[in-house]
Structures are given as structure tokens and as C-alpha cells.
Amino acid sequence: MEILTYPSPILRRPTRPVEPGSREARDVADALRAAFAEIEAHGLAANQIGLPVRAALVRLGDEEWVFFNPEIIARSEELEVEWEGCLSLPGVEAEVPRAKEVVVRALDEAGAPVELHLSELEARILQHEVDHLDGELYVDLLPKDERRRVLAEFRAACAQREKRASSLE
Template sequence: MSETEPTDAELLEILIAPHPTLRARARSVAPGELDAIRALLPAMYATMYKAPGIGLAAPQIGQSRRFAIVDVADGDERRPITLINPEIVARSESLAVHEEGCLSIPDIYAEITRPEHVTVRYLDEQGAAQTLSADGLLGVCLQHEIDHLDGVLFVDHLSALKRNMLMRKLAKNLKGR
């Protein structure tokens, strides 16, 4: 193991649906909590990269607070983005369809329709206000992670029939583990 790879002790547990924390709206991060969030970020990023994933929201690791991380860079390149109290402030009227999956719904994927472009306002890990406009994979990832902060899973964007079918498949997959 290289020095940069996390040990299993440093990795966080990722909650699996239907865990109730995944369905609760997360509370805003207060200014006095930034140090605690910064302390959690290395383990959170290590967990996301190891999974492997491109985004991880605090509720997925049992923290019902409004922060998430994303990194959609290719290969070994890293471009991490920490989003504290993110909010979507603009959405395009045009829609796009992308295949989505989720670390909290392992091995389940579906085509999801979302706004093609979003603008997100958030605080970075230093507490500085930031604005990010994105489309493509980053735009999808931002919307997916912000949904987690609102207690929404990607399967909630599907018809009830398709969602129930996928959740039954998840339950069956988990029994086999």
C-alpha cells in the first residue's frame, strides 16, 4: 500500500438505502462547524476515491449536515470540490439524460433526466462563498449530491414502478452478500 492510500481504519462507512438518514433533509452547517467539517474531509475523500465514486454527501456517511464532495476528474488526476451549504440558484430549462448510480444504492444504475445546466452557490472548506456553473458529468454530480442533502435519491426521479423494481433488486443483491 502506498503512503497516499487510506487504511481501512481511515475509511468511513457508506450508508446503504433504505437507511433513514438518507431520507432526512440535512441541516445547514453553522460557521462554528467548519473546523469539524475540515477534519472529516480527508477520510471522506479517501472513502469516495476508494469506493470508487465521483461524489459523496454527508448523509451517506451518517452526517445529517449540508455538505458534500465531488471530483469528476479522469483517471489519477484529482480535482476535488468541497461544497458546504450548497444550493442550486439556477437551472436550465433544457434537460439531459445521463446514467446514474450511487454509492448508497450499490450496483444499481438508471437513466435519469435532469436540467442540463445548473449554477450552484456554496461555501468552500475555508468558508469562502463560491459559485459554480456546470453541465455534463459535473452538472449531474452536483444535482445528485445536493439531492442527497434534501433526502432525495436518484431513483426518486423514476416512475414508482421502475423505482420499486430497482429497490427490490438492491434488497436481493444485499441478501446475497
């Protein structure tokens, strides 16, 4: 399954809730797992594969979880600035400020409520994926000049990929 890239409009639209246990939820979970098996990443939001529902697959420690309708209910005031990239903006990274700790509420695949208290990398992963589900990208958290620089770098990388691809035809 193809990962959608910027500026695909679906990446900018907030997703809608999904009912765990429903046929749609099972199909979304299967699609997320299939796509995730083909990539190297910490997480994947459903809208990144064209499904406009509030679901994400994340790797926490050694386990992969599919969460439905996740929401961040608390964030620490303390921020960490770390390098971050995104499958939907391949080839570019930036230093992104995020809360060091978060509390996330979601439903698991069986529909059971889950409340996660996460810190550092795991907190960053969930914040990144929830942002996707809200129609936001990590570049939205950057100062205007840095956002412009990263998007210009992304466009240049895309142009290079297209040039290489056309020379192979």
C-alpha cells in the same frame, strides 16, 4: 468509513448547514476525504457516511472539492437522461432525467462563496449530491414502476450479498 445504504433513515433526512472553518467542518471534510479515498465515485455527500450536515465532496475534472451548504440556484429547462448509480444503492442503475445545466452556490473550505456554472456530467454530479443533502435519492426521480423495479433489483442484490457472506462464515 462505511457508506450508508438504503433504507438507512439518515439518507432520507435533510441535512443541516455547517459553518466552514469550524472544527465540525474540518472534521467533516477530513471524513469525506478519507471515505472518498476508499471508493470509486464522482461524489460523496456527508450524510452517506452518517454525518447529517450539508457538505459534499465532488470530483470536477481532475480536482476534488469539498463544498459546504451547496444549493442549486438555477437549472436549465433542457434535460438529459443518462445512466446513474449511487453508492447508497450499490449494484443497481437507472436512466435518470436531470437538468443539463445548473448553477450551484456553495462555500468552500475557507468559507469563501463559490458560484459554479456546470453542464452535463458535472451538473449531474452536483444535482445528485445536493439531492442527497436534501434527503432524496436518484430513484425518487424515476417513474413509479421504474422505481419499484430498481428497488426490487437492489433488494435482490443485497440478499445475494448476504447469502454469499453467510456462506463464507
